[in-house]
Amino acid sequence: MIIILFGPPGAGKGTQAQMLVERYKLKQLSTGDMLREAIKEGSDLGKEAKTIMDRGDLVSDQIILSMIREKLENAECEGFIFDGFPRNLEQARALDEILRKLKLELDLVIEIVVEDDMLISRIENRARESKDARSDDNAEVLKKRLNVYHQSTEMIKPYYLEKDKLVEIDGMGSIEQVRTNIEKHLLSKVKQ
Numbered sequence: 618m619i620i621i622l623f624g625p626p627g628a629g630k631g632t633q634a635q636m637l638v639e640r641y642k643l644k645q646l647s648t649g650d651m652l653r654e655a656i657k658e659g660s661d662l663g664k665e666a667k668t669i670m671d672r673g674d675l676v677s678d679q680i681i682l683s684m685i686r687e688k689l690e691n692a693e694c695e696g697f698i699f700d701g702f703p704r705n706l707e708q709a710r711a712l713d714e715i716l717r718k719l720k721l722e723l724d725l726v727i728e729i730v731v732e733d734d735m736l737i738s739r740i741e742n743r744a745r746e747s748k749d750a751r752s753d754d755n756a757e758v759l760k761k762r763l764n765v766y767h768q769s770t771e772m773i774k775p776y777y778l779e780k781d782k783l784v785e786i787d788g789m790g791s792i793e794q795v796r797t798n799i800e801k802h803l804l805s806k807v808k809q
């Protein structure tokens with residue numbers, strides 16, 4: 618099974634992805650996590666990415682796509698959950714091409730829908746309270762990330778709607794409610 622978890626920053630994609638990984642034995646491919654790993658390692662790529670991420674902009678498609686290609690080509694399983702990728706139309710089209718070459722098929726794009734006001738308060742709480750707070754978790758950068766989401770990332774919705782792959786999930790409820798809703802869609806997919 619190949620799934621894309623799609624939604625704005627702070628929508629809970631990472632949390633939901635982790636639960637799906639355990640339940641369906643999928644490999645999580647989070648481009649944000651891969652970049653943070655590169656930053657920790659202190660690689661040139663990591664240094665370049667950090668400046669861009671701290672501004673709330675998107676890292677270049679070239680970097681992102683080569684990371685994704687590398688992971689997919691060397692993976693031993695065929696079940697994946699993409700989290701934070703694709704982020705624009707170019708990445709969505711490139712993913713189709715990569716999957717086609719590997720003879721894999723995307724099953725479902727799950728959009729977690731959360732209003733901007735709630736995202737802002739969630740991220741502000743994460744920045745205040747959590748040991749997991751990130752250097753891009755602050756009000757100013759979040760606003761930029763939300764703008765980028767509305768201007769670039771949301772553009773991939775019509776692309777997947779046309780392919781009849783997109784489902785919308787209400788992401789305003791509890792973690793448990795959101796998980797139950799996602800599972801309903803996945804079960805109907807698995808039964809088909």
Ligand code: AMP
Pocket residue numbers: 626648649650652669670671673674675676677681700701702703704708753762
């Ligand atoms: P995330 O952890 O998914 O919220 O990503 C954190 C930051 O990493 C984003 O604000 C971007 O700067 C960068 N990033 C993550 N995934 C991508 C992607 N698919 N394309 C471009 N930039 C990305």
